[in-house]
Amino acid sequence: TDPVPFTGEHQAGIVTPAQDRLHFVALDVTTDSRDELIQLLRDWTAAARRMTAGQDAGPGGAVPDGAYDVPQDTGEAIGLPPAGLTITVGFGPTLFTSADGVDRFGLAARRPGPLVELPAFPGDQIDPAISGGDLCIQACANDPQVAVHAIRNLVRLGAGVVSVRWSQLGFGRTSSTSTGQATPRNLFGFKDGTDNLKAENASTLERFVWVGDEDAEGGRAAWLRGGSYLVARRIRMLIEPWDSSTLNEQEATIGRAKGSGAPLGQREEFDPVDFTARVDGEFAIPETSHVFLAHPTNAGTAILRRGYSFVDGTDGLGRLDAGLFFIAFQRDPATGFVQVQRNLRTDAMNEYVRHTSSAVFACPPGVRDDADWWGRALF
Numbered sequence: 001t002d003p004v005p006f007t008g009e010h011q012a013g014i015v016t017p018a019q020d021r022l023h024f025v026a027l028d029v030t031t032d033s034r035d036e037l038i039q040l041l042r043d044w045t046a047a048a049r050r051m052t053a054g055q056d057a058g059p060g061g062a063v064p065d066g067a068y069d070v071p072q073d074t075g076e077a078i079g080l081p082p083a084g085l086t087i088t089v090g091f092g093p094t095l096f097t098s099a100d101g102v103d104r105f106g107l108a109a110r111r112p113g114p115l116v117e118l119p120a121f122p123g124d125q126i127d128p129a130i131s132g133g134d135l136c137i138q139a140c141a142n143d144p145q146v147a148v149h150a151i152r153n154l155v156r157l158g159a160g161v162v163s164v165r166w167s168q169l170g171f172g173r174t175s176s177t178s179t180g181q182a183t184p185r186n187l188f189g190f191k192d193g194t195d196n197l198k199a200e201n202a203s204t205l206e207r208f209v210w211v212g213d214e215d216a217e218g219g220r221a222a223w224l225r226g227g228s229y230l231v232a233r234r235i236r237m238l239i240e241p242w243d244s245s246t247l248n249e250q251e252a253t254i255g256r257a258k259g260s261g262a263p264l265g266q267r268e269e270f271d272p273v274d275f276t277a278r279v280d281g282e283f284a285i286p287e288t289s290h291v292f293l294a295h296p297t298n299a300g301t302a303i304l305r306r307g308y309s310f311v312d313g314t315d316g317l318g319r320l321d322a323g324l325f326f327i328a329f330q331r332d333p334a335t336g337f338v339q340v341q342r343n344l345r346t347d348a349m350n351e352y353v354r355h356t357s358s359a360v361f362a363c364p365p366g367v368r369d370d371a372d373w374w375g376r377a378l379f
């Protein structure tokens, strides 16, 4: 497959058809130097431009001419194709004002209003050690080695300027973001992504995903125009109780048929959901089902979902530590993820899921040309 273009109005990796693999990393900036931060963003842009095109991270390559030169690439992607690699960068609230209230980089006056830590939700079991971060990098590719290589090299370039706060691998996409893609299945065995926002629907994306001119806050947040907010939630799925529930319970929990993915009461996957449809006098789609509560009619909004499945070993209690690393893109977290998640308060699925990490980042617009770099308009 051809490389995904690196430059554009928007960053790649948002409406790009979701690739199969993810390596996500959140980092803290360890310097107080604005110049070092800017240089890092320039270096990252240059390396990402090369790696997404299938090249080494630096022009000197992994095997330099001089045996006494330090290689400019770590080497594990030699011979591998670009594999659809996209690298998407985001800025966390603490980049603008640190947790103890310090404006380290002179950015506090440019923090967009919506860029604040997410509120707590009932049932949250958030571990601060795998939450938050000054910066994030999302690398998606169809080859796990390519995604890991990309993150590893960007982390390497950041030595002395950033340190890894937490990191998450994802092995199977749990969404489709293009009408051309088949809908994958999540670890509950259900098709996931059927009713997602899709790349082809430009006007919906303008309305719900991309930060627009109207969001400039008198210039304060103008640098984010064409960008989007990334919300990440590591959601543990309690697959053992799920696996011992009946098909009927599972379908009533989701609101769709497990086999076909059709909304309950309909026949085909892409048949429209109909909350008035009845079976034996009862609503076909229960009012406590995930689809009922998450659907735009009832949630009053829409988000672009782009999450991945994970299995991170065991929980120490004889069960798999498995779940969904949920990623959503939206124009404003308050009217995106937060609004939907609040509406999911009575979701029957809550019995089977636990949110264990939380983070929000503002992803700047795309890099326009060879001279441009991530976040240039911010600095």
Ligand code: HEM
Binding pocket: 186, 188, 190, 191, 192, 193, 194, 195, 196, 233, 235, 236, 237, 254, 256, 273, 290, 291, 294, 295, 296, 302, 303, 323, 324, 326, 337, 340, 341, 344, 353
């Ligand atoms: C739809 C699974 C968490 C928002 C769906 C569907 C499934 C599903 C199977 C139906 C297929 C589709 O239309 O994509 C899950 C699982 C989750 C999870 C297993 C956690 C482990 C969340 C969270 C949110 C969310 C945290 C947002 C706060 C949505 C939305 C839809 C949806 C907006 C589309 C509903 C519609 O328009 O019909 N999810 N989901 N999901 N989910 Fe989730």
